[in-house]
Amino acid sequence: MFSHKLVPNISVDCVIFGFDFEKLNVLLVDRELKDEKTGEILIKDYTLAGYHIYEDEELDAAAARILKDLTGLDNIFLEQFASFGQLDRVAGEKDQLWLKAIKKGFSERIVTVGYLALIDNTKVELHLKDRDVKWFPVSMVEEMDMAFDHKAIFYKAMEALQKKVKVEPIAFELLPDYFTLSQLQKLYEALLGASFDKRNFRKKVAQMHYVIPLKKKQKGVAHKPAQYYLFSREVYEKTRKGKISFII
């Protein structure tokens, strides 16, 4: 399908978010380099999920490919949020060592297109075992050692996500098809780093006619079982408010 000739100076990087009903997580890939002879560990840190694009591959397709490779998942929310081309983004000592070691002949000036991916955590757990890829709470990223400018890319992604979630119904991408209102509330709280009043939150949701209650209820929980809800994109598109205003 692809030419399998990589573009040496253009890549995509995916910042993949997941929600475990408690906190927001990000999927990171181990990067490890050992000395060929001594076995000494030269590099041990984390990277975002990313790779160069193929010559005859669309940007979006490249991001989807990377996501599929890593998680086995298709049809994921995936959206460009920014591009990064700082001259020194690949200039770190470790990063230079790495680029030399992998011997792919990549350029020293690589522009990368950042993608935001939102995935339903419950769907992906199985696929990850034994891969050098793991979920980390977003709060932990600060103290982690990361490759290239991936920490900066991550922060930009967080920012973009927080902006977007206030204004578009993308939070649902992080939840399973059926979810409870408490889960939805916890998700918004995790995303925005705020906390909301339960009753007011529910009143607000009640006005979103595209969040639809189901007959189904929770089972096997040691408390009053919660009602399940469903997000209908179709209803959303039809009823989205055309309100034109500004809040600055």
Next chain:
Amino acid sequence: MFSHKLVPNISVDCVIFGFDFEKLNVLLVDRELKDEKTGEILIKDYTLAGYHIYEDEELDAAAARILKDLTGLDNIFLEQFASFGQLDRVAGEKDQLWLKAIKKGFSERIVTVGYLALIDNTKVELHLKDRDVKWFPVSMVEEMDMAFDHKAIFYKAMEALQKKVKVEPIAFELLPDYFTLSQLQKLYEALLGASFDKRNFRKKVAQMHYVIPLKKKQKGVAHKPAQYYLFSREVYEKTRKGKISFII
């Protein structure tokens, strides 16, 4: 300063907006190609302001350079809004002809980073004379013939601008340092394609403590002279509302 070696497959394109107190305009560059012998016009259309980046040039710097070349202006609001890498974005018949004619050896797969530029129209008029560059009302773009995927880029820029203006005080970038409230209102109306009630608009602005009335008044107008106002970014940064909420 620069290596003057261009990166053959990475460019930036600036969508430059201006406001003439009546409507929103965009700055476009003439593209014309004549047959060397017959003088026949082979291509005649418009492009965004864009060019390839230099090998040792930051993306932001490249955008600023292009803007400076075209308008003579420095210190302009300039922000990335999206990147474009469709395989066929340079594949049009005219575009291929053009690329061949200019003989720069650019790649057939060019990824371009789109920048939004907002400029104060009153400052730029002088610099443009006799250049192959002109303001066009944004409403006119639809029916114009544009190079590459520049029409699509323009629409994305419009979208990004409209989203951003609702939520950040960037409209002021399109106005002179001193402006009247009617000018500000006209601008918001032009940007959002809506119309607002004058009194309500003014009440809203009155709550923005970073829009500060000056002693100065209009002069020489055939009606009650308007008060001038000033946008203070400093006050904005200090008083920006930390309100955490969402409207979807």
Next chain:
DNA sequence: GCAAAAGTGTTACCGGTACACCCATGC
């Protein structure tokens, strides 16, 4: 029966919206 989370209503306040007339200036 107790622990744990689900679910529910009222009041007070504030911001948004709708709406019409007088004012200062140039010509």
Next chain:
DNA sequence: GCATGGGTGTACCGGTAACACTTTTGC
């Protein structure tokens, strides 16, 4: 003095914010 846009106040409504108790289930 007239044409032109500048500038102002009030009443109603709807949305947001604050707040506490009852319900259903598993163990």
